Amino acid sequence: MSPFEHDLRESLKRREPPQGFAESVLARASAMERPHGHIQFSRWLAVAALVVLMVGGIAASRVIQERRRQADGEKAKEQLIVALRITGSKLRLAHEKFSAIQQRTIELQSQQ
Amino acid sequence: MTKTDFESVVREHQGMVYSIACNFFHNAAIAEEIAQDVFLQLYERRRSVEAGSHCVAWLRRSTVHRCIDTLRRSSFRNEIQVDVLPEIPVDVPATDPFLQERLRRLVASLPETPRAVLVLRFGEDMDAEEIGRTLQMPVRTVWSHLQRATALIREKGARYLEEKEDEPVRTRSS
Amino acid sequence: MRKLMLAVLMMAATTVMAQQLDLKSLDKFADRAKGKTQIDLDEATLKSTGGLLKDKKADEGLAKKSTENLKGLFLRVFEFDKKGAYKLDELKPILDQLKAPNWTPFLRNKEEDEQTEIWMHRTNNEIDGMLLIAAESNELTVINVLGLTRPEDFSNLKNFGIPNIKE
Numbered sequence: 483m484s485p486f487e488h489d490l491r492e493s494l495k496r497r498e499p500p501q502g503f504a505e506s507v508l509a510r511a512s513a514m515e516r517p518h519g520h521i522q523f524s525r526w527l528a529v530a531a532l533v534v535l536m537v538g539g540i541a542a543s544r545v546i547q548e549r550r551r552q553a554d555g556e557k558a559k560e561q562l563i564v565a566l567r568i569t570g571s572k573l574r575l576a577h578e579k580f581s582a583i584q585q586r587t588i589e590l591q592s593q594q
Numbered sequence: 595m596t597k598t599d600f601e602s603v604v605r606e607h608q609g610m611v612y613s614i615a616c617n618f619f620h621n622a623a624i625a626e627e628i629a630q631d632v633f634l635q636l637y638e639r640r641r642s643v644e645a646g647s648h649c650v651a652w653l654r655r656s657t658v659h660r661c662i663d664t665l666r667r668s669s670f671r672n673e674i675q676v677d678v679l680p681e682i683p684v685d686v687p688a689t690d691p692f693l694q695e696r697l698r699r700l701v702a703s704l705p706e707t708p709r710a711v712l713v714l715r716f717g718e719d720m721d722a723e724e725i726g727r728t729l730q731m732p733v734r735t736v737w738s739h740l741q742r743a744t745a746l747i748r749e750k751g752a753r754y755l756e757e758k759e760d761e762p763v764r765t766r767s768s
Numbered sequence: 769m770r771k772l773m774l775a776v777l778m779m780a781a782t783t784v785m786a787q788q789l790d791l792k793s794l795d796k797f798a799d800r801a802k803g804k805t806q807i808d809l810d811e812a813t814l815k816s817t818g819g820l821l822k823d824k825k826a827d828e829g830l831a832k833k834s835t836e837n838l839k840g841l842f843l844r845v846f847e848f849d850k851k852g853a854y855k856l857d858e859l860k861p862i863l864d865q866l867k868a869p870n871w872t873p874f875l876r877n878k879e880e881d882e883q884t885e886i887w888m889h890r891t892n893n894e895i896d897g898m899l900l901i902a903a904e905s906n907e908l909t910v911i912n913v914l915g916l917t918r919p920e921d922f923s924n925l926k927n928f929g930i931p932n933i934k935e
Contacts, residue, residue: 486748487716493694494701494717499612499626504604507630511600511637543667546624553623558817563831565807565843566925569911572902573926576884579877 595640595649603649604633610650610718611657617713618661620702628664632656654718655728662706700747708743711736786870787840787889787897787914793861794844794910800853801846811839811914834924840914851905856883859901862910866899874898881905898922 483491595603611632616625635656636643643652701712710729714720720728722736729736798804809817814835821828835841848854866873866887875886882904889897898916902909916922 489693490697490701490712490716490744490747491719493697494613494617494713496609496613496717497616498609499629500622503612503626503629504601504608507604507608507633508601510630510634514634514637546627546664549623549627550621553621555817555820558813559820559828559831561807562809562814562817562821562835562841563827564805565809565841566831566834568805568843568845568909569841569900569913569925570927572900572909572911573886573922575902576875576877576886576900577926579884580875583877 595643595645597640599645600637600640603636603645603653607650607653608633611653613717614654614657614713615661617698617701617717618658618665618709620698624664628657628660632660651728654714654720658710658714658728662710665706697747700750704743704746707731708739711739712743712747715740786868786891787912788842789862789865789899789912791842791844791862791910791912794846794908796858797844797846797854797908800848802849803845803847805843805845807841807843809841814838814841830924838913838915840912842912844908844910846908848906848908851881853906854908856881856903859903859910862899862901871899 608629612625612629615628615632616622619625619628632653636649636653643649701709704712707729711725714725714728715722722733722740725736726733818832818835821832823829823832846854865871870890871887872890873885874888875884877884883901884903885899885901887899888895889899895916896914898911898913900909900911900913913925916925
């Protein structure tokens with residue numbers, strides 16, 4: 483296997499879905515097992531959704547786009563909080579050094 | 595397939611289904627959505643799908659087709675054209691996490707069919723015959739897509755490395 | 769009048785650019801680092817992300833307060849396996865940019881092989897930007913913050929991440 487193929491395999495190797503994925507699927511599958519009336523209504527909804535999808539697919543792409551926007555928004559929030567935590571931590575470190583310098587200056591001055 | 599079998603199938607193959615979708619779109623949210631839909635579709639048809647290798651093939655086929663359909667219907671198409679490229683004998687040096695990310699993005703920017711072929715070949719380790727059955731195309735067409743897409747990714751990946759090489763000493767990252 | 773407005777706008781644009789440093793010279797550390805964090809939040813991103821933060825959630829509420837006045841936050845952190853993976857001299861391209869007018873050092877502390885610097889950018893005698901460099905033996909952090917016009921902006925940033933004992 484060439485190094486390039488190795489890199490391609492590494493980049494495409496399997497990864498696990500987020501925690502709770504299986505439980506979410508099983509919960510949704512259970513919810514599909516409803517009494518007759520619910521099944522009828524759910525089926526009607528599914529058919530209606532299929533018609534919308536077949537007509538243009540715009541609804542499907544909008545749902546995916548909205549999900550993508552939400553995911554992007556969550557990622558941006560996470561990045562912001564990480565950035566603020568790091569900035570806060572480094573500023574506090576610098577502040578400690580500054581305070582230590584001030585303290586040493588005061589001590590030196592009082593000795594003179 | 596019983597309901598108990600279905601639960602085992604979900605737990606055993608969630609990684610495979612999710613990874614195919616994730617590698618296809620390079621987007622975790624979309625991958626999760628598609629993976630859920632595939633399993634729910636399996637649940638609806640569980641009486642006609644047997645557990646075991648039949649189920650694995652079914653899951654792979656459904657996931658890839660769903661990815662291709664979704665891509666065709668949606669607007670996030672920033673594809674690059676797979677033209678006929680000359681042979682580019684470039685050896686890309688050792689593993690680099692930024693290169694891997696770049697490769698994932700490049701794969702996710704290919705047109706849908708070469709993209710599916712690469713994901714199944716390098717992500718799922720399938721041979722050309724298996725890929726041909728999954729995508730319902732002749733083996734020679736699979737090879738053709740594979741050669742062209744691989745050459746394109748190689749060229750663009752190597753160009754990225756050349757741009758990165760501006761320091762005197764490169765150290766190997768683990 | 770239109771020419772004056774245009775001149776003011778262009779000056780404002782130039783002012784923002786002066787506070788914002790070019791951090792591309794730090795890219796070279798990425799290959800040597802075992803870990804890298806790069807976060808670039810320009811004004812538009814800070815505004816749109818700020819809109820998504822929920823006041824009622826502790827971290828998010830404080831993040832919203834800390835960033836409401838900021839115009840940019842650009843951060844690079846490199847973690848190295850061992851000491852000596854980089855030299856302080858290699859930060860020269862960043863430090864050279866601080867020779868520009870309006871940048872003044874606020875704190876410069878050097879201990880053994882570690883260096884901490886905070887520089888402030890002033891426009892018309894008002895602080896409107898900051899650069900922090902924390903060069904430790906196996907970690908290098910460079911943070912460029914734009915905005916920061918009020919003392920509480922600075923203390924909000926400094927206090928972010930301190931656990932609330934009552935929680």
